[in-house]
Amino acid sequence: MDNILGVHNCYGCGVCAKVCGKNLIALRLNEDGFYEPFIEDVDRCASCGLCVQVCSYCDDSLAIDRSVRESYAAWSNDTKVLNKCSSGGIAFEIAKLLIEDGYNVCAVKYNAAENRAEHFIAHNKEELIQSAGSKYLQSYTIPGFLQIDKKKKYLVTGTPCQIDSFRRYIKFFRCEDNFVLLDFFCHGVPSMLMWKKYLNIIEKKTGKIYYASWRNKQTGWHDSWTMTADGELNGVPIDWHDSYNMLIREKKSYYNSRLSEGDLFYKMFLRNTCLGKACYDHCKYKMTKSSADIRVGDLWGKTYSKNQAGVSGVLVFTERGESVIQRLKQNNICSFTSVDSNIVMEGQMKEPAKKSLFWMSINKKLKTDASLNCIAWHYLYIIQFVSFVMRVLNKFKRMVK
Numbered sequence: 001m002d003n004i005l006g007v008h009n010c011y012g013c014g015v016c017a018k019v020c021g022k023n024l025i026a027l028r029l030n031e032d033g034f035y036e037p038f039i040e041d042v043d044r045c046a047s048c049g050l051c052v053q054v055c056s057y058c059d060d061s062l063a064i065d066r067s068v069r070e071s072y073a074a075w076s077n078d079t080k081v082l083n084k085c086s087s088g089g090i091a092f093e094i095a096k097l098l099i100e101d102g103y104n105v106c107a108v109k110y111n112a113a114e115n116r117a118e119h120f121i122a123h124n125k126e127e128l129i130q131s132a133g134s135k136y137l138q139s140y141t142i143p144g145f146l147q148i149d150k151k152k153k154y155l156v157t158g159t160p161c162q163i164d165s166f167r168r169y170i171k172f173f174r175c176e177d178n179f180v181l182l183d184f185f186c187h188g189v190p191s192m193l194m195w196k197k198y199l200n201i202i203e204k205k206t207g208k209i210y211y212a213s214w215r216n217k218q219t220g221w222h223d224s225w226t227m228t229a230d231g232e233l234n235g236v237p238i239d240w241h242d243s244y245n246m247l248i249r250e251k252k253s254y255y256n257s258r259l260s261e262g263d264l265f266y267k268m269f270l271r272n273t274c275l276g277k278a279c280y281d282h283c284k285y286k287m288t289k290s291s292a293d294i295r296v297g298d299l300w301g302k303t304y305s306k307n308q309a310g311v312s313g314v315l316v317f318t319e320r321g322e323s324v325i326q327r328l329k330q331n332n333i334c335s336f337t338s339v340d341s342n343i344v345m346e347g348q349m350k351e352p353a354k355k356s357l358f359w360m361s362i363n364k365k366l367k368t369d370a371s372l373n374c375i376a377w378h379y380l381y382i383i384q385f386v387s388f389v390m391r392v393l394n395k396f397k398r399m400v401k
Helices: 015-019 079-084 090-100 125-131 160-172 192-206 264-270 277-281 319-330 359-366 372-400
Strands: 025-029 035-039 070-076 104-111 116-122 154-157 179-184 209-214 226-231 255-258 294-298 312-316 334-338
Touching: 015 025, 015 160, 070 079, 070 090, 070 319, 079 090, 090 104, 090 125, 090 154, 090 179, 090 294, 090 312, 090 319, 104 125, 116 125, 154 160, 160 179, 179 319, 192 209, 192 226, 192 255, 192 264, 192 359, 192 372, 264 372, 294 319, 312 319, 319 334, 359 372
Parallel strands: 104 154, 154 179, 179 294
Antiparallel strands: 025 035, 070 312, 070 334, 104 116, 209 226, 226 255, 294 312
C-alpha cells in the first residue's frame, strides 16, 4: 500500500498522522466508536508510504517475544503517589524522575471537556499529575504525538500497539537515543459508544463530569474496580495549576461506584463485550511481546494477594530501561523486589480477548438510543447465566471422569 487509506479497524495509534509530512492524516471515531485514520485530501498524497511503514497493524516484524533483562515487584515509597495511582505507582515515578532529568513526558490524561482520554505533553511534575491512574479508554493520541520534537528527549507511554508504532517511527528517523518507551499489560480498549452511554448514567447524579478516576483504591487495591467521578452538581473542580503537593493529595470523590454494586462499565469491559476488533483479532502484544523499554502492570496473583496498598509488576527489556530502574533504586524513590518474570505475568492475559457470545448484537445496540442499563439487562446477564451453566457442566464432567 502507498498509504493507510484502506486500513480500517486498526489500533488507532495515530503514528501515521505524526509521520505524514503533508499533515493529511487525522483520526476520527468510526461507526463502532474506535479511532481510525483517514486522509483529508487524498489527491495531495505523495504516496511516500511512510504512514504504512510506521504502522504496527500492517507489520508484525517487531511483535516478537522479548528477552527479559530484569523483573520486579515494585512500589513507590511516597504514600501519596501510591494512593493516587492504580497499582504501585511505578510508571508515575519513572515519569517524574525523567522530568527531573530534562525529559518531557508524553502520557495520557482524561479530557473532561471532550469526554475522552488523550495523550498530552507534561513538562513538569505539576502537569504530570493528570496522568496518574489508569484510563480504561482508547486514547486520542494526536494532541500529544504531534507536539513531539524528535530532537528533544521524551518518555512516551501508551498501549503496546501505540508504542510499537512509535518505535517504528523513531527507528526510521534514527533518534531512539532521545526516547524512553513504556507500555503496560493491556486487556483491550472499549468502545467510546459504551463510555458515552455510561456517562449518561453517572452524569444524572453528578452533572457534567469534570473529573473521572478509574480503579480508585479507597476501599483497597484488591477491591479497586471502582469508578469515582465529580461533576458540576457536586465537589470542587480540580485546579491543575495548583502546586504538586496540593494535586498529589488523595481526593475524595462524591460519585463512587463499585463492581460489587453492579458497575456497568467494568462488567461490559471485563466481559469483553465491546472491545475493538483489533483487540480480538489482531492483538500480538501479550506477555513479553513488546517494543517498549519497560512494561508495567498490576502484580496480580498469590504472591501479593494480601497487599492492599498496590504493587506494580515490572519487566525490563533494554539497557535503557535498566538504567532508569537503577536510578529509581539508587535514589530510594521506589522499593524493588526481584521476582521471576512468571510471577510478574501471573494473572495477566496470555491470549487476546475472545468476543462474547453477543458481541455483534451488543455492538448494534450501542449505536441505538438504548440505555446501557437496557443493553446490560438484555445481554450481560444472559452471558452471566450461560457462564454459570458452563461452569456447572464442566464441574460435572470432571466428577464423572
